[in-house]
Amino acid sequence: METDLVLTDIRDGYRVLTLNRPDRLNAFNADLHAALIAALHAAEADTSCRVLILTGAGRGFCAGQDLADVAASPGEAPDLSGTLARHYNPLVRKLRALPMPVIAAVNGVAAGAGANIAFACDIVLAAKSAKFIQAFAKLGLVPDSGGSWFLPRLVGAARARGLALLAEPVAAEQAEAWGMIWRAVDDAALLAEAHRLAAHFATQPTAGLALIKQALDASESNSLDQQLDLECELQGQAGRTADYGEAVAAFFDKRPPRFIGRP
Known part of the structure; x- marks a missing residue:
């Protein structure tokens, strides 16, 4: 390894x-x-960790799948569904389920699964030089790692089809304009902005933020009645947290709240 x-x-x-x-x-x-899943589990187990930044070393965020790692022997077809089931699907599910905000700081190309791993995060910042590419069509493949689910919800059906079928790159500023990401920033400011957001989230009511993530994800498939019932359930949980009690006390004391971030 x-x-x-x-x-x-x-x-x-x-x-x-x-x-x-x-x-x-x-x-x-x-x-x-394996290394990323282990790092995510370690972060979740650390009670002092209340937010994550995910970024890439060097010139790019992530170019997707290393094709050399899934190459089959001559005359054999690769087991791509097995690769998704073993690796990408658990990774996307883990990112969405983490009980804390996850910030993607996209510092260069985010292609294929690399783009969709970024979209699985809660807040996506991108350097203005970054590009997002659904490269699958150029290989005769289908958008994976949640791409076929994220794209229509982020940019709408027409743009999702164009991006998936044409595999054209989207520059960071265009991605921001389309609502694909939260914000495009100057390259030199990318990590500073990611750290600023992380430092903010590290002082916020983390358990409540985790419930917000849960509510937003469920809203994609719930009816209005189901979502109202879920909001009722989650608000009950939020109202029982120490952070809500602290927020109310701080309001009456006319002081900033001091959130501990736990239920």
């Missing part, structure tokens, strides 16, 4: 996870998947 495939930088209240295969534009192989 390659070593140091995911670099972990532990800060006050948050962690920075950096994909570290810069010579391959941080393309995924089995070892990188």
Whole structure:
């Protein structure tokens, strides 16, 4: 196994996870998947970690799948569905289910699964030089890692079909204008902006933010009646957290709240 495939930088209240295969534009192989999942589990187990930044080393965020890692023997077809079931699908589910905000700081190309892993995060920042590419059609493949689910919800059906079928790159500023990402920033300011957001989230009511993530994800398939019932359930949980009690006390005391971030 390659070593140091995911670099972990532990800060006050948050962690920075950096994909570290810069010579391959941080393309995924089995070892990188294992290292990233392990880093996500370690962050979740750390009660002092209340937000994550995910970024890439070198010139790119992530070029998607390393094709050399899934190459089959001559005359045989690769098991791509197995690769998704073993690696990409668990990774996307883990990112969505983490009980804390996840910020993607896209520092260069985000192609194929690399783009969709970014979209699985809660807040996507991108350097203005970055590009998002649904490269699958050029290989005769289908958008995966949630791409066929994220794209229509982010940019609408017409743009999703164009992006998936034409595999044309989308520049960061266009991605922001289309609502594909949260914000495009100057290249030199990317990590500073990611750290600013992380430092903000590290002082916020983390358990409540996790419930917001849960509510928004469920809204994609719920009816209005189902969503109202879920809001009722989740608001009951939120109202029982120490952070809500602290917010109310701070309001009456006319002081800033001091959130602990736990239920």
